[in-house]
Amino acid sequence: MKIKTSSDYMSSLQSINPVIYYKGEKIKDVTLHPATAPHVRAAAMTYALASQAEHHDLATATSHLTGRKISRFTHVHQNVEDLLKKVKLLRILGQKTGTCFQRCVGFDGINAVYSVVYEVDEKLGTDYLERFKQWLTYIQDENLMVVGAMTDPKGDRSKNPSEQPDPDQFVRVVERRNDGIVVRGAKLHMTGAVNSHEILIMPTMAMDEKSKDYAFVGAIPVDAPGIIMVFGRQAGDDRRDKLETIDVGKPRFGSVGGEAMIIFDDVFIPNERVFLDGETEFTASIVYRFAAHHRSNYGACKTGLMDVLTGAVSYLCQIQGAAKGSHVRDKVTEMIHLSETLYSSSIACSAEGVPTESGAYMVDTMLANVCKQNVTRFHFEVARLAVDLAGGFIATLPSEHDLKSDEVGHLVKKYFTGVADIPVEERIKIGRLIEAMTGGTALVESMHGAGSPQAQRIMIFREGDLTKKVSLAKALAGIPSVKPKQEAS
Numbered sequence: 081m082k083i084k085t086s087s088d089y090m091s092s093l094q095s096i097n098p099v100i101y102y103k104g105e106k107i108k109d110v111t112l113h114p115a116t117a118p119h120v121r122a123a124a125m126t127y128a129l130a131s132q133a134e135h136h137d138l139a140t141a142t143s144h145l146t147g148r149k150i151s152r153f154t155h156v157h158q159n160v161e162d163l164l165k166k167v168k169l170l171r172i173l174g175q176k177t178g179t180c181f182q183r184c185v186g187f188d189g190i191n192a193v194y195s196v197v198y199e200v201d202e203k204l205g206t207d208y209l210e211r212f213k214q215w216l217t218y219i220q221d222e223n224l225m226v227v228g229a230m231t232d233p234k235g236d237r238s239k240n241p242s243e244q245p246d247p248d249q250f251v252r253v254v255e256r257r258n259d260g261i262v263v264r265g266a267k268l269h270m271t272g273a274v275n276s277h278e279i280l281i282m283p284t285m286a287m288d289e290k291s292k293d294y295a296f297v298g299a300i301p302v303d304a305p306g307i308i309m310v311f312g313r314q315a316g317d318d319r320r321d322k323l324e325t326i327d328v329g330k331p332r333f334g335s336v337g338g339e340a341m342i343i344f345d346d347v348f349i350p351n352e353r354v355f356l357d358g359e360t361e362f363t364a365s366i367v368y369r370f371a372a373h374h375r376s377n378y379g380a381c382k383t384g385l386m387d388v389l390t391g392a393v394s395y396l397c398q399i400q401g402a403a404k405g406s407h408v409r410d411k412v413t414e415m416i417h418l419s420e421t422l423y424s425s426s427i428a429c430s431a432e433g434v435p436t437e438s439g440a441y442m443v444d445t446m447l448a449n450v451c452k453q454n455v456t457r458f459h460f461e462v463a464r465l466a467v468d469l470a471g472g473f474i475a476t477l478p479s480e481h482d483l484k485s486d487e488v489g490h491l492v493k494k495y496f497t498g499v500a501d502i503p504v505e506e507r508i509k510i511g512r513l514i515e516a517m518t519g520g521t522a523l524v525e526s527m528h529g530a531g532s533p534q535a536q537r538i539m540i541f542r543e544g545d546l547t548k549k550v551s552l553a554k555a556l557a558g559i560p561s562v563k564p565k566q567e568a569s
């Protein structure tokens with residue numbers, strides 16, 4: 081692994097030159113700019129853990145391609161143990177950063193593409209897997225961060241890619257040359273894009289026969305000609321951008337992963353970095369395997385965040401003198417119960433993993449969808465309980481400027497003091513942490529990241545095998561098992 085430590089990672093980002101805009105201006109150095117630096121530090125934790133003896137086993141793996149030691153974030157899962165180690169690692173990272181550390185998107189993209197292109201080659205005699213292995217070996221040896229780029233703008237959602245009035249609403253091949261392809265379009269909501277080294281471009285949905293130009297997979301460095309990124313706004317970003325240390329809630333790490341839109345303004349991808357081109361029938365598998373892996377993650381990374389939130393609100397109750405109240409204990413118990421229940425589904429879909437034809441392991445897809453669906457409820461319920469216990473003061477706190485003011489600072493301190501021997505700053509800091517972790521952008525990410533809740537419900541229904549469940553019921557009720565005229569719906 082060439083990039084070994086978090087400071088190696090920072091230096092590596094300083095040695096590349098992606099084009100990034102934020103609030104109308106260019107960001108020159110993502111490791112230093114106040115808007116991006118917290119997110120860079122969160123991603124850097126994935127590098128830091130690999131060099132800590134305590135976490136080394138979870139954070140690293142042995143490459144099945146080279147036999148060399150690699151970051152787990154560049155690994156192709158070889159067995160159930162790999163799947164389990166991944167989610168254990170993600171929970172720890174969630175606990176340490178309290179936010180999204182971004183690197184799983186590329187990780188899941190690598191695993192989805194690897195297993196699908198194996199099947200493409202088997203069926204069609206193409207050589208995509210060999211190309212992919214070459215690229216992946218480079219990623220593993222250098223220990224690069226990859227952003228898995230999937231979500232297209234989609235334009236008019238009632239129309240397929242080939243029917244859009246503007247054909248660029250889905251990323252597409254606009255030119256095929258002897259030595260590669262030229263692609264145009266955009267990907268939205270790209271977690272960790274501005275601090276990744278490489279982009280792995282994948283189709284956003286199953287493509288029909290007419291949409292061949294949209295059915296491609298390719299990898300490209302983030303600073304390749306024609307790539308433009310626009311970094312998104314987040315709730316509370318002015319506090320972050322002005323380097324406020326208390327009001328930002330989590331001064332070291334951002335409140336969410338740091339998302340950007342990536343624009344592909346006629347970007348050339350050489351053949352050796354093209355891993356699918358026109359084989360529409362395989363696009364559904366890429367999307368679905370990627371989504372299932374990512375949905376399995378959410379039950380772990382978000383549990384890490386819920387652990388932090390539970391700790392924050394418990395401490396706040398202690399320093400406000402309310403911790404012994406039976407309702408407080410009951411609500412904290414509920415927060416823990418929900419967190420562990422969520423984590424259980426992440427463990428379950430990993431424990432029930434199965435090998436694909438390529439040998440790479442997939443999570444159980446039904447359980448992965450259930451896991452992510454649980455996130456959209458349990459994380460919100462834990463946040464609701466945290467806000468309930470924290471009280472209204474997290475919404476009405478004066479700013480840190482008033483706290484530090486010569487004129488009113490002593491009065492703010494006097495009237496926000498809780499238990500006498502605890503410095504008032506602690507109460508305010510923990511309140512701000514709860515505010516940051518229960519506020520707008522953080523929870524939106526939990527709802528829609530890895531696919532909106534409806535996407536999971538569609539798959540849960542599809543994989544629910546209702547026919548079998550109906551026959552189970554009929555058998556027990558003594559109803560003869562004749563073929564139903566109509567499928568249950």
Ligand code: SF4
Nearest residue numbers: 180181182184377381
């Ligand atoms: Fe990883 Fe979770 Fe962030 Fe997705 S939301 S990239 S799984 S930390």
Ligand code: FE
Nearest residue numbers: 180271529530
């Ligand atoms: Fe996410």
